[in-house]
Amino acid sequence: MMQHKMILRVVSKLLIPFILLFGLYVQWHGDFGPGGGFQAGVIFASAFVLYGLIYGLGSLRTVLPSWVTRLFLSLGVLIYSGVGVVCMLMGAKFLDYYVLSSTEHGGQHLGIMLVEIGVGMTVFAGIVTIFCAFAGRAAADMYQGDGDQEESNS
Amino acid sequence: MNIEIVTSDLLNIATLIFLAVIGIAIARIRNLFAVVMLSGIYSLMGASLYVILDAVDVAFTEAAVGAGASTVLMIGTLALTSSREKAATSPANAIKGLIICTLLGAALIYGSLDMPLYGDPSAPIHHHIVPRYLNDSMAEIAVPNVVTSVLAGYRGFDTMGETFVIFTAAIGVITLIGRKRRRRKTSKDDGGHDS
Structure with a gap:
């Protein structure tokens, strides 16, 4: 797509690992500082969006096939609601985390961490999915002639 | 200071x-x-x-x-x-837009007159449920960032709804424009199966 943008390619390749690392930091550090699953998911997704913008949608889909994002999309909400159901099975109310561990505070920590992971996964996969759907449709419109584009756009 | x-x-x-x-x-x-x-x-x-x-x-x-x-x-x-x-279609529309914007802006400013001043400690928002969160969060949930404890702990149900909103949005986008468009040449019934 952007074959000649040498500076963009080099700089993005340098930046992407740090963006991913920062996303993970925000995910795990949400209990102690600003951030949490939502922000982490967006930051993590933005690394992949950057990759897709510079190297093209095909490369992005090689790194992150559509079944992976769809899996993450559903797994996130499943983890979130699953934590709630587990709380109910262990005798508390829906999303009442204190039963999850031997101590009340430990249970709260564990529950909040799991729930934030769920939020992060869904937000990450959601942003990547929406970006790929838009970019894939735009690419399909651009090359109207070849209709043999893969189904795996979304 | x-x-x-x-x-x-x-x-x-x-x-x-x-x-x-x-x-x-x-x-x-x-x-x-x-x-x-x-x-x-x-x-x-x-x-x-x-x-x-x-x-x-x-x-x-x-x-x-x-x-x-x-x-x-x-x-x-x-x-x-x-x-x-696209350029505006007619000056009449521009005048209508101006009138609507002025009325809406006036209504918003009128509405803001009743709001408590910025940083007012007696504002209702500081007295409803916030003091309880701020005072008891550390003892009940023991997460240093109160925002996280409110979002994922006290208001976990709301956050779950928000996560489902993201999920639904992504599903909606996949359904609407995620699939490939059919070739114009071959399909007379374009739009019948797609979009």
Whole structure:
């Protein structure tokens, strides 16, 4: 797509690992500082969006096939609601985390961490999915002639 | 102490002026690529305003979602539609728009007259449920960041709803434009199966 943008390619390749690392930091550090699953998911997704913008949608889909994002999309909400159901099975109310561990505070920590992971996964996969759907449709419109584009756009 | 207050006031005023200038520019510029870029800058200025107001979590989200993700999605939309805004159809419409905007703006300003002053400690929001969260969060949940304990703990049900909103949005986009468009040449019934 952007074959000649040498500076963009080099700089993005340098930046992407740090963006991913920062996303993970925000995910795990949400209990102690600003951030949490939502922000982490967006930051993590933005690394992949950057990759897709510079190297093209095909490369992005090689790194992150559509079944992976769809899996993450559903797994996130499943983890979130699953934590709630587990709380109910262990005798508390829906999303009442204190039963999850031997101590009340430990249970709260564990529950909040799991729930934030769920939020992060869904937000990450959601942003990547929406970006790929838009970019894939735009690419399909651009090359109207070849209709043999893969189904795996979304 | 006095100087600090003046500095934060100056920062507030400067940020708000920037926001106003960007807003006017967005309304006047016809090139939609420039408008998308400006709206990203608008979000970034909004994020700095939230930092000045000590709402770091909100600022973080605004910078990541408003300035980052939505700018990319808007550019994606421009690639699908057109990058140029059509000129106004008739001056009559412009006058109607002006009247509606003036009325709406007047209503909003009238509504804001009843609001408590910025930073007023007797404002209702500081007396309803917030003191309980702030006082008991550490003893009940023991997560240092109260925002996280409210979002994922006390208000876990709301956050679950928000996660489902993201999920639904992505599913909706996949359903609407995620599939490939059929070739124009071969299909007479285009749109019957797709879109």
